[in-house]
Amino acid sequence: MSELRKKAMTRLAICAVALVASIIFSVLLLTGTFDGKTDSGDAAPATSDTTSAAAGVNDPTADSFTAEATGDTAEPPAEEQPAEEQPAEPEPTPEPTPVPTFDGLSVQPTTYYNEGEQPSYTTPGDSGMNLRAGPGTDYDKVTSVPAGTGVTALGTNEDGSWVVVNYDGKYGWLKTEFLS
Incomplete structure (x- = not known):
């Protein structure tokens, strides 16, 4: 096998592994099993690392946000519910700009x-x-x-x-x- 084919096959294998890893990661995110919990259901232990410090913080915009994650058994207040569950507020209608009138004219401009x-x-x-x-x-x-x-x-x-x-x-x- 030529050197060029070996490099191409290596790159192809790396791309295949990256694709499989991306698919698995996406499935875990969509199913909500990749939310920082261990097999026992407890939250993952926090470390001094700044990236894992956020693991214990509740994200109200996350898809897997539940009352169980906050320790509350009651439903979260309306302001903490994800945006897709809150009713949209209607946009205020802008005030029409008044048309000026020019005093002393027999005919106003169009x-x-x-x-x-x-x-x-x-x-x-x-x-x-x-x-x-x-x-x-x-x-x-x-x-x-x-x-x-x-x-x-x-x-x-x-x-x-x-x-x-x-x-x-x-x-x-x-x-x-x-x-x-």
Whole structure:
């Protein structure tokens, strides 16, 4: 037999032993016989080793947790029962975010911008713009916005052709095609 085949067979044998050990360990864990108890049913003796010190500690999340493990004959309190036995608490429903209203407007925007997502615009540098009570020239003029003034859009109409801004403490609509 070649040296390469011997190494391959050795590795294969080691893998087979590891697989069998994993299967046995899994079966012991699933059946609950691998819970730190000896054949007599007593808890395994504790040693000064830190890994075995936890063997005497009751784990309420373990599958084999029973009243017998704690020495109590009564059923454990609800907070110590495993998670799958406790009823799930319903998630609270979030409060709806109130839609802002802008005083003085004849028409409220259909789209509102969140703070931090509001686009900024500047009125044309050669002329001012009329701030209107609604998205159209047929609505009343609220005030004038001077040329070259920066404004922040708070909302928009359905097609985005007009935006709601706040200028000098007053809300109004500006036509986006004239803003830059």
